[in-house]
Amino acid sequence: MDYKIVIDSGHGGIDSGATGNGIIEKDKTLQISKYIYDRLNKLGIPVTMTRIDDETLDPTDRVNRILNAYGNTPNVIVVSNHINAGGGDGAEVLYALRNSDKLSNLILENMKAAGQNVRGAFQRRLPRDPSKDYYFIHRNTGRTEPIIVEYGFLDSKGDDVNQLKNNYEALAEATVKGILEYIGYNYTPPATDSYVVKQGDTLYSISKKLGVSVDELKTLNNLTSNALRVGQTLLIPTNNVIEDTYIVKQGDTLYSISRMTGISIDDIRRINNLDSDILSIGQVILLKDNNMDSNYVEYVVKKGDNLYSISKIYGITQKELMEINNLKSNMLSIGQVLLVPSNGIESTTYIVKPGDTLYQIARNYNTTVDNLKNKNNLTSNTLSIGQLLII
Numbered sequence: 001m002d003y004k005i006v007i008d009s010g011h012g013g014i015d016s017g018a019t020g021n022g023i024i025e026k027d028k029t030l031q032i033s034k035y036i037y038d039r040l041n042k043l044g045i046p047v048t049m050t051r052i053d054d055e056t057l058d059p060t061d062r063v064n065r066i067l068n069a070y071g072n073t074p075n076v077i078v079v080s081n082h083i084n085a086g087g088g089d090g091a092e093v094l095y096a097l098r099n100s101d102k103l104s105n106l107i108l109e110n111m112k113a114a115g116q117n118v119r120g121a122f123q124r125r126l127p128r129d130p131s132k133d134y135y136f137i138h139r140n141t142g143r144t145e146p147i148i149v150e151y152g153f154l155d156s157k158g159d160d161v162n163q164l165k166n167n168y169e170a171l172a173e174a175t176v177k178g179i180l181e182y183i184g185y186n187y188t189p190p191a192t193d194s195y196v197v198k199q200g201d202t203l204y205s206i207s208k209k210l211g212v213s214v215d216e217l218k219t220l221n222n223l224t225s226n227a228l229r230v231g232q233t234l235l236i237p238t239n240n241v242i243e244d245t246y247i248v249k250q251g252d253t254l255y256s257i258s259r260m261t262g263i264s265i266d267d268i269r270r271i272n273n274l275d276s277d278i279l280s281i282g283q284v285i286l287l288k289d290n291n292m293d294s295n296y297v298e299y300v301v302k303k304g305d306n307l308y309s310i311s312k313i314y315g316i317t318q319k320e321l322m323e324i325n326n327l328k329s330n331m332l333s334i335g336q337v338l339l340v341p342s343n344g345i346e347s348t349t350y351i352v353k354p355g356d357t358l359y360q361i362a363r364n365y366n367t368t369v370d371n372l373k374n375k376n377n378l379t380s381n382t383l384s385i386g387q388l389l390i391i
Helices: 025-042 059-070 102-113 160-166 168-183 202-211 214-218 240-244 254-261 265-272 309-313 317-322 358-364 368-377
Strands: 004-010 047-049 074-084 091-095 118-122 129-133 144-154 195-196 233-235 243-247 285-286 296-300 337-341 348-350 388-390
Touching: 004 025, 004 059, 025 047, 025 074, 025 144, 025 168, 059 074, 074 102, 091 102, 102 118, 102 168, 144 160, 144 168, 160 168, 168 388, 202 214, 214 233, 233 358, 254 265, 265 285, 265 388, 296 388, 309 317, 368 388
Parallel strands: 004 047, 004 074, 074 144, 091 118
Antiparallel strands: 091 144, 195 233, 243 285, 296 337, 348 388
């Protein structure tokens, strides 16, 4: 069966849910839901969320989003994430009267393996009509398979408070593993906190891909230069790959990615320097504005450029320029982006748009045409759309 997953973050907006011991249910369920979404999405499993930010949803809105996501069919699994209150301890899963306890128990088995106490899998009936489910998320979601996952008690006298604060990712991963086992998908653990250098990689390109700064990578890996070798393993800060990037899959659009991540289309375009809305399957979309390391700026290679002329502009040697960009030869191509030292000078970049002239750009940035030409090694006033200028 071709399963699809809807992740429901309990409560939200004016409905905070349970609170206590520094835990707010609506915030913790959103944290957990985003983790599960990112994991399943990275594995290529169709998945969506009912809310992606602190939004108020009434029961009707929530049910409509569930049923409209992938249709009212039995191959749609609905995971509604919640935090318990009432002084108990441990995780529990509630499943609908129309379904078996198999999925619930698989999740609880993995919760137990992750170090959490488990209370069991339950069903609950509506007192006035025992033929119906008590919870609307079970009762009103048609033929889908909904479960309510309670990850622990925020007012527990046991270790639930610590689990919810410091081990919630492991508990969320237990839900991921339970889902994958249930749908018959070969489980693979989360992305490790390491990266293997490939041909053409530079510290800067890796930093942009993974959402960390060049300085972070150098410090974490005790690097004294920017030189890398193919096959070298770099440590990366945990979870950056999961939280700050999105890998485009078939059917994705900027609108759908914006809807899933809560980031505006304009911000996605800006962060990723996109000049069109066309996406390719497997393309890495940055979800965080990882500003360039303050020690570097970008330089776009133009006709007539060579390593000597560029290194002269920025007051470094050809060897240093090659090392910064992990270049193996002196060959450059027009349009190639090089990382060059900023030399402590405050710089910004500007991408040429239709109708731009050097005169207009110079006026807008309170500089001169000659300064722009010298800074960018221009031999004429001719500009091309999409050209990157250093101001």
